[in-house]
Amino acid sequence: MKEIEVSSKLQVFESFDELSEEVKSLLEEAISVRKQAYAPYSNFLVGTALLLDNGEVITGSNQENASYPSGLCAERTAIYYAGSKFPEAQIVRMAISAGSKHSITSKPIPPCGACRQAIAEYEVKQSKPIEIYFMGETGTIARSHSLSNLLPFGFDKSVL
Structure with missing residues (x-):
């Protein structure tokens, strides 16, 4: 038997003041679109903003449905729109903000498994990492230089 250790390295920022203006702006877009989420069942609102290599910023919010599996998370809403509208563009950076209507979310909320x-x-499609920033409503902000930090042993086309 062989044992393998998997670890992830994230950066954690204590406040917006530690971030570049470009990252602050993208997070502000995510916060703004989070407020437009349609989440009458979970009351958990998520907003995502993507910066594409062509300079476009694409946003998305979670959209729920009474038939729960039919809803769509903010991250996938934004990614799929970007892929549809700008199929040749690469995603440079992603910003995510999440919060509950029931309590203040003060720790970074990463993407769910399906979004990962x-x-x-x-x-994999763009052969380049996507930088991901994620936060709650308040508190610290986490940064991953790539999705591989959040999803080790990823499943992709290489195994098909």
């Missing part, structure tokens, strides 16, 4: 898989697909 979708982000992984686009990293």
Whole structure:
């Protein structure tokens, strides 16, 4: 038997003041679009903003449905729109903000498993990492230089 250790390295910022203006702006877009989420069932609002290599900023918010699996997370809403509208563009950076209507979310909220898989697909497609910033409503902000930190042993086309 052989044992393998997997670790992830993230950067954590204590406040917006530690971020570049470009990252602050993208997070502000994510916060703004989070407020437009349609989440009448979970009351958990998520907003995502993507910066593409062509300079475009694409946003998305979670969209729920009474038939729960029919809804779509903010990250996938934004990624799929970007892929549809700008199929040749690469995603440079992603900003995510999440919060509950029931309590203040003060720790960074990473993408869910399904969204991690979708982000992984686009990293493989573009052969370049996507920088990911994620936060709650307040508190610290986490940064991953690539989805591979959040989804080790990813499933992609190489295994098909």
